[in-house]
Amino acid sequence: MSSRRGVAVSVQREEPLRRVRMSWEEFLELPEWPRAEWVDGEAVIMNSPPLFRHGRAVMQFGALLVPLFPEHHVVTEVYLRLPRNRVRLPDVMLTDTEPKDGCVSDPPLMVAEVLSLATRSEDTIRKPMEYAKGGIGQYWVVDPWLRAIDLWRNADGEWELLARVDDDHPTAEVELAGVTVPIDLRRLLGD
Numbered sequence: 395m396s397s398r399r400g401v402a403v404s405v406q407r408e409e410p411l412r413r414v415r416m417s418w419e420e421f422l423e424l425p426e427w428p429r430a431e432w433v434d435g436e437a438v439i440m441n442s443p444p445l446f447r448h449g450r451a452v453m454q455f456g457a458l459l460v461p462l463f464p465e466h467h468v469v470t471e472v473y474l475r476l477p478r479n480r481v482r483l484p485d486v487m488l489t490d491t492e493p494k495d496g497c498v499s500d501p502p503l504m505v506a507e508v509l510s511l512a513t514r515s516e517d518t519i520r521k522p523m524e525y526a527k528g529g530i531g532q533y534w535v536v537d538p539w540l541r542a543i544d545l546w547r548n549a550d551g552e553w554e555l556l557a558r559v560d561d562d563h564p565t566a567e568v569e570l571a572g573v574t575v576p577i578d579l580r581r582l583l584g585d
Contacts, residue, residue, distance in 0.1 A: 411516060412439040421481075429471070432481040433520075440513055447538035447583075448485075451508045454582045455486045455536070462573050466490050466503070473497040474505070476528040482521060486534075488570070501529035503571045508536040526551050532570060538583055545577065 413436045421432045431438045452470055459468045467489045474482045475497050486506040489498055505525055507517040518535065525533050526548055533546045533553060542560040545568050546553040557566035557577065564579040 411512065413437070414439065429483060431483050432479075434479055438516070440510075445510065448508050448510050451536050451538050451583055452485045455506055455508075455534075458575070458582065459486070459488060462575060463488060463571065466571065467492055469498075474502065474528075475499045476524050478524075478527075480524055482524065485536075490571070501531065503530075504532040504534060505530050506534035506536060508538060511539075522546075522553055526553055532556070532568075536582070541579065541583055543577060543579060543582065 413433075415436050417435070418432065421430070421437050424430055424437060429440045431440070456468055456470055467487075469487050469489070470485060471483055472487060472493075473496070474484055474487065476482060481497070484502075484505040485508045486504075487498060487502045488504040489500065489502045491500055493499060507513075507521060509517050522533060522535075529548070531548055533548070535544045535546070537543070540560075542558065544558050545556045545566070547556050548554075556568045559566050559577050559579045561579065566577045567574050568577065569575070
């Protein structure tokens, strides 16, 4: 256990992701569970079970965005094609076009990842670089365990921090696709 501002935080060792070399055709034949992404000819298999905090955060972000963007598409866990032979499975995406084949290929306006113990390094180290190079407009990183949300904007392939929301600063507003989005930590992650 470690302490963050007087709050006990259980620190668990991250489960390694399993990587299995396979073709795109083989990847498409995989079952829906366990969830997997495709990176450089390898399936990146995420073995972590869905947890309440993760699921709640994903649903709350969807509930926040849907009424604000009636002309766009708010989706969860839909494949996103990226440059350099990569297919990721973001937790939440905001797109302005519906893909013809079910996989998003045009850069989304925003991608959000809700961190889990098994995917933390993938979501905070590898994916940000891929998402920036893929032209994604904003990247929101949600940490339900540390109770923090970092909201990033793509500035010419580099991430620029728009706002950080945490227990000390629980609210912020960011502009996304011309709409002011209110971010309230307690609403999105609970008290």
